[in-house]
Amino acid sequence: MIILSLAIWSWRDVRLRLRPDPEAQIQPDKQYTVIYWDFDRPVGGEGCYRTELQQKIDEFEQLHPNIAIEPRMFSWAESEQVAAAIQRRQDLPQVLSLGSLDLDLDCSLFVPADYVSAKEKENYLPLVQDSFQLQCGAALWPRFWSPQLYLASVDLLQAAGVSCSRLQAEGIGWEDLLRIGEQLASLPGQPSVLAGLDFRGLLLSLAPRQLDQPSAGLNAWPAQAEDLATVRLQQLQADKLLPVNIDPHKYSGLDEFFTGQAAFLAPAEPWLVRMVWERQKRIEHGFLTGAVKGPQKVALIPPKTTSVAGLPARLEGLVVIKEHRAADEIRAAAEWARYLSRAGDLAAKLDFLPVYGPSSQAWAAKWELGAETMLLELCLHNLRLPPYLRHD
Amino acid sequence: MNRGFQLIICCLLVLLIARLVAALPLKEQDLCKCEKVRELSFSSPPRQGPAVLELQQRLAKLGFYQGPADGVYGPKLAEAVQKLRKALGLTPGSDMDDEAWLGLAISEIRPVAGSLPPPAGEISILVDIDALTLIVYSDGMPFKLYPIAIGRYESPTPVGEWKICEKRAGWHGATGVRWLRLSNPWGSYGIHGTNNPNSIGQAASAGCVRMFNHHVVELYDWVDIGTPVLLKSSRIHRCLHSPLKEGVIGQEVVCLQWRLRELGFDPGRADGVYGTRTAQTVAAWQSYRGLKATGEISEDSLYLLGLR
Numbered sequence: 181m182i183i184l185s186l187a188i189w190s191w192r193d194v195r196l197r198l199r200p201d202p203e204a205q206i207q208p209d210k211q212y213t214v215i216y217w218d219f220d221r222p223v224g225g226e227g228c229y230r231t232e233l234q235q236k237i238d239e240f241e242q243l244h245p246n247i248a249i250e251p252r253m254f255s256w257a258e259s260e261q262v263a264a265a266i267q268r269r270q271d272l273p274q275v276l277s278l279g280s281l282d283l284d285l286d287c288s289l290f291v292p293a294d295y296v297s298a299k300e301k302e303n304y305l306p307l308v309q310d311s312f313q314l315q316c317g318a319a320l321w322p323r324f325w326s327p328q329l330y331l332a333s334v335d336l337l338q339a340a341g342v343s344c345s346r347l348q349a350e351g352i353g354w355e356d357l358l359r360i361g362e363q364l365a366s367l368p369g370q371p372s373v374l375a376g377l378d379f380r381g382l383l384l385s386l387a388p389r390q391l392d393q394p395s396a397g398l399n400a401w402p403a404q405a406e407d408l409a410t411v412r413l414q415q416l417q418a419d420k421l422l423p424v425n426i427d428p429h430k431y432s433g434l435d436e437f438f439t440g441q442a443a444f445l446a447p448a449e450p451w452l453v454r455m456v457w458e459r460q461k462r463i464e465h466g467f468l469t470g471a472v473k474g475p476q477k478v479a480l481i482p483p484k485t486t487s488v489a490g491l492p493a494r495l496e497g498l499v500v501i502k503e504h505r506a507a508d509e510i511r512a513a514a515e516w517a518r519y520l521s522r523a524g525d526l527a528a529k530l531d532f533l534p535v536y537g538p539s540s541q542a543w544a545a546k547w548e549l550g551a552e553t554m555l556l557e558l559c560l561h562n563l564r565l566p567p568y569l570r571h572d
Numbered sequence: 573m574n575r576g577f578q579l580i581i582c583c584l585l586v587l588l589i590a591r592l593v594a595a596l597p598l599k600e601q602d603l604c605k606c607e608k609v610r611e612l613s614f615s616s617p618p619r620q621g622p623a624v625l626e627l628q629q630r631l632a633k634l635g636f637y638q639g640p641a642d643g644v645y646g647p648k649l650a651e652a653v654q655k656l657r658k659a660l661g662l663t664p665g666s667d668m669d670d671e672a673w674l675g676l677a678i679s680e681i682r683p684v685a686g687s688l689p690p691p692a693g694e695i696s697i698l699v700d701i702d703a704l705t706l707i708v709y710s711d712g713m714p715f716k717l718y719p720i721a722i723g724r725y726e727s728p729t730p731v732g733e734w735k736i737c738e739k740r741a742g743w744h745g746a747t748g749v750r751w752l753r754l755s756n757p758w759g760s761y762g763i764h765g766t767n768n769p770n771s772i773g774q775a776a777s778a779g780c781v782r783m784f785n786h787h788v789v790e791l792y793d794w795v796d797i798g799t800p801v802l803l804k805s806s807r808i809h810r811c812l813h814s815p816l817k818e819g820v821i822g823q824e825v826v827c828l829q830w831r832l833r834e835l836g837f838d839p840g841r842a843d844g845v846y847g848t849r850t851a852q853t854v855a856a857w858q859s860y861r862g863l864k865a866t867g868e869i870s871e872d873s874l875y876l877l878g879l880r
Contacts, residue, residue, distance in 0.1 A: 221836070221860075222836025222837050222857075222860065223836045224834060224835050224836050227836065229836075256856060256859065256860055257856065257859075377862075377863065377872075377876070432872050434871075434872045434875045434876070435871065435872075435875070438880070451861060455876060455877075455878050458878050459875075459878045462878065467806070468878075468879075468880075470813075471880060494862075
């Protein structure tokens with residue numbers, strides 16, 4: 181029994197160490213079927229994610245006539261079932277879109293990070309160059325990313341004598357917030373400096389950069405950051421830059437921002453920026469009657485970052501499963517992952533940003549952001565994402 | 573054909589149809605009380621105004637009235653009403669009471685110009701409140717368009733996605749000769765005929781969709797219980813204020829359901845009922861956007877959905 185156990189243990193160890201040959205080629209006279217698992221996603225308007233994905237599959241199959249993609253879609257709420265299926269190692273897909281999956285998965289299933297060559301990473305945005313691997317060492321083909329920025333009320337900042345273009349160029353940090361808060365306090369109505377979806381999270385998001393520590397995503401701040409956020413909240417209240425009686429777990433300040441009484445809204449991801457932009461358009465066109473107009477002009481401001489902390493962001497990607505597959509079959513699956521990773525036109529429809537450089541022009545055109553494209557460029561070239569640790 | 577002969581034929585037709593309709597009594601309390609029963613009578617000084625003018629025009633079209641279209645309920649109009657009542661077999665008099673209005677409406681029913689054979693496909697109805705039209709679709713293709721009257725500013729026609737849940741034939745003064753109830757959960761709304769055809773093309777009702785009697789007669793035969801009806805209007809994009817949660821019913825819920833659909837989520841039929849499915853869809857939206865998945869719409873959520 182002991183010998184049998186040792187043999188099983190050794191085999192497992194050997195198997196984990198087995199690495200697929202990254203030099204393996206697709207056999208031109210062999211037919212491949214790649215099973216692909218993805219999560220259905222909401223696409224606004226008349227769109228449908230399944231249709232969009234099928235279009236990508238058709239394009240890919242035209243380029244690779246001997247590779248057929250067999251998709252299976254799960255609802256967003258089925259993450260746990262998908263994770264359980266992966267853990268059971270039964271009916272495994274070959275390519276998996278991580279979607280909302282918590283990455284507490286057995287990484288020995290996936291091809292390792294060194295499977296992705298330096299050449300394959302060319303033309304991806306500099307900010308995702310560190311994101312081609314999971315924390316466990318598995319390879320990740322990044323797909324979309326979503327920066328967490330500050331949305332500023334330009335009108336309010338101008339009234340307080342704050343240069344918005346300077347903030348856009350330099351980014352905003354804790355000291356800037358305090359200074360701007362004091363300037364705003366002299367205006368009629370004493371507007372607030374901050375509003376946010378998750379006010380405590382917002383304060384936390386500033387902390388790691390001050391501590392100069394790597395960010396582990398919004399859900400995994402170091403304990404020092406928690407303490408610092410509490411101190412800062414108290415400071416904002418003591419300085420009368422925030423109401424004294426708020427509960428940071430419940431307070432958002434959204435009402436203040438949308439009625440023109442708060443200078444910044446954060447964290448502002450592309451979907452929220454689009455929502456604010458759409459709201460303004462609807463009010464201009466006479467819809468949303470009864471709504472307070474709020475900020476006439478808004479601008480995106482990046483947070484101040486250091487080389488270590490990186491830009492707070494969400495990133496989504498694809499993994500390739502090597503289990504029970506020959507090297508050429510893994511290569512066929514990796515081809516599909518690479519193709520999908522570079523198909524940036526889906527990103528705009530899903531309110532994400534593309535990770536592949538050549539896709540970003542198409543993205544900017546679809547988003548019709550105008551001046552905001554400048555900030556996008558700034559984000560793309562001057563900032564970097566933290567290594568991919570977990571999906572929020 | 574001389575006018576006298578035309579009048580006799582018309583009167584005979586009116587009598588025949590009136591008898592048929594009278595055999596289909598409706599319970600007044602079952603129908604919406606969205607319209608007033610109008611009564612006009614000969615008096616001194618004479619009544620005058622647009623309602624009288626409308627009556628003159630309608631009786632003139634049927635050959636009962638040959639006086640001036642001046643909007644005054646004078647002796648000539650009273651005489652025309654007497655002729656109408658006689659033709660209908662009603663008690664003699666010169667008043668336009670509910671029975672007389674019914675007879676007048678029935679007498680106006682005529683074959684629809686360019687009438688079509690019944691649509692062969694699956695029927696659905698679109699009520700475009702902005703365009704004041706009702707369109708019948710057959711297998712998703714437009715089949716026929718009708719002019720309608722919709723709710724006044726202070727009593728707007730509700731928008732949403734409902735079904736025909738009741739069909740009634742017969743006269744009920746204000747709702748004309750046919751009544752098609754909508755499965756709207758917060759009021760008694762329907763598609764019906766009218767005792768005031770001049771109002772078609774206007775925002776004149778208390779919320780129901782009003783049609784010409786001869787149009788609603790045609791529509792009535794085409795639709796079944798369960799026929800889907802979509803009522804839409806751009807005017808609905810108004811600001812929402814109230815927090816919403818499971819159990820709430822109303823127009824604001826329809827706005828929320830439509831908005832969720834615009835954003836790519838599927839709350840099912842936008843029927844104005846914040847049920848389990850709507851709550852689950854709200855939770856899915858919240859979860860997808862990294863918000864706390866409560867399934868309820870707070871004031872913050874209204875901002876984030878662009879509804880406030």
